Amino acid sequence: MAALAQAFARTDRPAFVPFLVAGYPTPEATVELALALEEAGADVLELGVPYSDPLADGPVIQTAAAAALARGMTVAGVFELLVQMRRAGLTLPVVLLAYANTVLQKGERAFVDRLRASGGDGLIVPDLPHEEAGELRAAAAAAEVALVPLVAPTSRGRIARIVTEATGFVYAVSSLGVTGERDALHPDLRAFLADVRAASPVPVAVGFGLHRREQVRAVAPFVDGVIVGSALVRLVMEREDDLASPARRGEALAAVRRFVANLLN
């Protein structure tokens, strides 16, 4: 958890948290993408465990997850990917995003222990609200894995309760709906982020819908980190064939690095 705290401590800009679907388009390409993102300036990597019924995700991430599952990605395979990333030299903290049933089927304790042993730093479970997360919180604390909660603009009276027990960081959902690029952010976003930040003992990162440099700049003064998922996964999807081919991968990775540079500068 110290690594996560450090990742959010930068003062020049909010920490950049890109999201990848593990195993998409291939396991090898996921490792290469992670390394390219770190090189391009990513501070934390969010890695999605593909799941059959990803309720919180929009069509882009859902499609990528379905493709990864169809190509044989498993939970054990995701942990193995994490090990390979560390072996390949990835140093930034990695937070896994897994749906509740994925974690429950492996057992809360076994899941976080395995995550820690594979080199992971944190866990986000987007369909496990605060009230149902008690056992996982205890297991994560014992394994020294951060359990990152989500808060939404509709959370209102729930914010204080949720963030008080956060470890690692708080994931603030910028708008209603599922993940996916949006042009308009929630009208009360600034006030909402201020409320979350005031109540939270840990850094606050904002995500859902962010995909343009202007949006990152607009939220930068109010947050400690920005999470970019669908826009990046869409880019990966557009370059799927190149990324899956070792010979053509280099150019596609360069495009990913350009995307990040454009987003951050």
Next chain:
Amino acid sequence: MYRYPDERGKFGRFGGRYVPETLMQALEELDEARRTILPDPAFRRELHELLTTYVGRPTPLTYAERLSEAVGGARIFLKREDLTHTGAHKINNALGQGLLAKRMGKRRLVAETGAGQHGVATATVAARLGLSCTVYMGEVDTRRQRLNVFRMRLLGAEVVPVTAGSRTLKDAVNEAIRDWVAHVDDTHYLLGSVVGPHPYPALVRDLQRIIGDEAKAQLREATGRLPNVVVACVGGGSNAMGIFTAFLEDDGVALVGVEAAGKGLDTDAHAATLTKGRPGVLHGMYTYLIQDDDGNVQEVHSISAGLDYPGVGPEHAFLKETGRATYVAVTDAEALEAVKLLARTEGILPALESAHAVAEAVRRAREMDKDAIVLVCLSGRGDKDVETIHHHLGGDL
């Protein structure tokens, strides 16, 4: 006293709320509305008035005399939900939730549908109450039930075919929840069964228990006693919870839920969640699921689009574990035989869903004394399934 769910929405270890944080506030508001608006006398009057003058309640209880004689065992009684407006029990819940949504100031309904009965019921209620309506339906189901798609559109609803995942009911639920997450301010998600996050399983059960309450009173009047067995089909399980609830504290009454065994329990082509599944999380609830070792939810099969759901209402999971109800499975072929039998002995074409319950009722009645009573929830009529039935039986008639 049977008092479930608890304040966290749990039936024992089942139920609860496993949803994105964005929905938590909306679920708390809905639960508040359930607890304050539903018992309100003015609300009850309005609901009762519409159930009587619009839906056609109380539905009759029919003594299936020729069926009972043909079977040669217990007396079989049918609770005739097939005779409601729109042709299935789904209308009881749709009307109740529609009125509730209107009281909550919502202007739009979203719903999922499998066989189309819940979609038709929701579209009907939206038209009657002046609300706009979007129905999500798996693309596979829109083809299997194209007449119901047309009916919904005729009623003014927008029908959205879902092409994600297995393109059936499970994926329609995902899409309806996603729509609700994005439009939670002005939209009510009118969930069609005793599934989903708390308070839906309790809300839908409470709106459907009128089936059991009526049947119990009608059977007492007709026979002076309670049934030995109550049989109902279980996909999500709302008609079953509706009829079971009235008998939960009558220990002498056996409760039997009938799932879809599809092409057989020894194949992968079934939807027998309680019989073959194990506990996990889907659509916001902890319940039995058909899933793989990693927790990915699997495709299921039934000849009946209304039964091929890989989950089941959490209260059924609880009743199974406590032993208060038992759950069995009936194959596609057995359900088709039951359609023929009921059609020829009683002049009633049951929905394929309901035919599963009829098949099990016949199996049980055969083993019982002539003075025993089997009560069957005939949850819907078979008009919507005639094409499917023709496809499977056309050459055999």
